[in-house]
Structures are given as C-alpha cells and as structure tokens.
Amino acid sequence: MVKINGKELDITGKTLADYLAATDYDPKRIAVERNGEIVPRNQYSKTVLADGDRIEIVSFVGGG
C-alpha cells in the first residue's frame, strides 16, 4: 500500500506519472514529496511507487 496525503492506496508498482494521470492533479501545478524528499519533476515517469511509500502532493492554486 502507498500512502498519498495520508490516504492508503493500493497502487504499489505504478509510476508516479501513471498515478497522477488517473487523478485531477495538474502536473504543472504540484510539488511531490516521497518519504521526505522532493521528487524532481523530470523523474515522475521513472519513479515507481513502492510498498510503504509516503507521498505528499502539494497542489498550488492561482491568486496572490
């Protein structure tokens, strides 16, 4: 199981890019942390989610 923003999901083995594509997240408006480290944007398609991973996705909205 992979924890994404506190929620456990059964997506072990998927790439981060594949997971994001199935959501409403806009890859150009987010920052992703995996187990305490930032995941570089050019690594989303190469990052394979492992069992026990803790992922935090921060989503930015316009206005400032």
Place this chain on the structure above:
Amino acid sequence: MEERQGVKLQEKFASAVAAVCGLGGLGSNIALSLARAGIGKLILIDFDQVDVSNLHRQQYKASQVGAYKTEALTACLKEIAPYIELETHTVRMTEANTVALLKDADVICEAFDNAECKAMLVNIVLEQMPSKYLVAASGMAGIDSANLIQTRKVMERFYLCGDEVSEVSEAESLLSSRVMLCAAHQAHIVLRILAGEFES
C-alpha cells in the same frame, strides 16, 4: 524596536537576507512587514508595472501606476526602513535564472499569482537549493473565513501558507484583507525561522 523584541532577535533579523519573488498582493505586503520588523536585506523580484487594478490589494499608490513594481516598492520601503538593503531585479523568473537570483537569500518567499509559476519556483528551490528555507502561498481568494488561512510545515524547510483551496476565479476575486492575512502568515513564519522557531 530593540527594547520590544530583544537585542538578540533584532540582530538575527538585521543579519538576514530574504528574497520576495513576486511583488503583488502577497509580495508587496510581505516586503513591508519584513522591512518594518527590521530585516537586513530584501531581494525583490518582479518584471511587472503597477496597474490600477492592483491597488485594491497591493501596497502601491495611485500615483505609482505605470511604475515598475521594483521601483515603486523600493520607494515605499525606503520611507519605512531607510537603512534596509535592497537588491531589485525587474525580470521574469524562469527555470534558467531562478537559482542565480536567489543564491544569496537565507529565506525565499514565493509570492506569485500564477499557479504554474508557484509550482515552478517551489520545485526549483526544493530540487536545487535544499539548504534554503522556502515559504510559499496557495489559496486566499474570496471571502471565506480568515481562520482558514494557515501556515503548514510541508517539509523540513518548506512552509505553505493559505487555505490551499481558494483559487482566484470569476466567482472569487482577491480581497485585500484575506491576501494580507496570507502575506502576514508568510512574513511571520520567515521571522520565526530567522529566530530559530520552527513549526512542528
């Protein structure tokens, strides 16, 4: 100011450098707050000019419409904190120039209005400048409760202020009070970081 805050705190602020990326509703307010608190140096970055539509939430005057924000804000800041050191860059921040622009900052404030620019800056700083403290903002539009504006520690050196959901749109515009709240959250966590007070 020294008597109120204690000499040590004042020294910490006076020896610090903060970068403010974007000098709009967030950035102009953050800069003023930090200047009043006695920060030693501000790096101010914005390519844009003051527009009449900015006046409802940005710290500029009607007489400054048309001026570059870097110049207009410099004028405001020098009247408030005559001895503050200011480094201005009237440029648009890009993937290519961000690291060079921010290299001297201890703390970096993301104060853009565009969501993609926010994400770009946050990712560059976290990927390439991990020793810097980063304070970003997301979600402050509309007239929802002020109590929903928060400061959240996302990573060891990355803080996010705002309600994280209220996006500017046709239905929800930016009110100066709510934008100032978010900017104050950002300025305050900058001061706390400089004082060695980190959120848990």
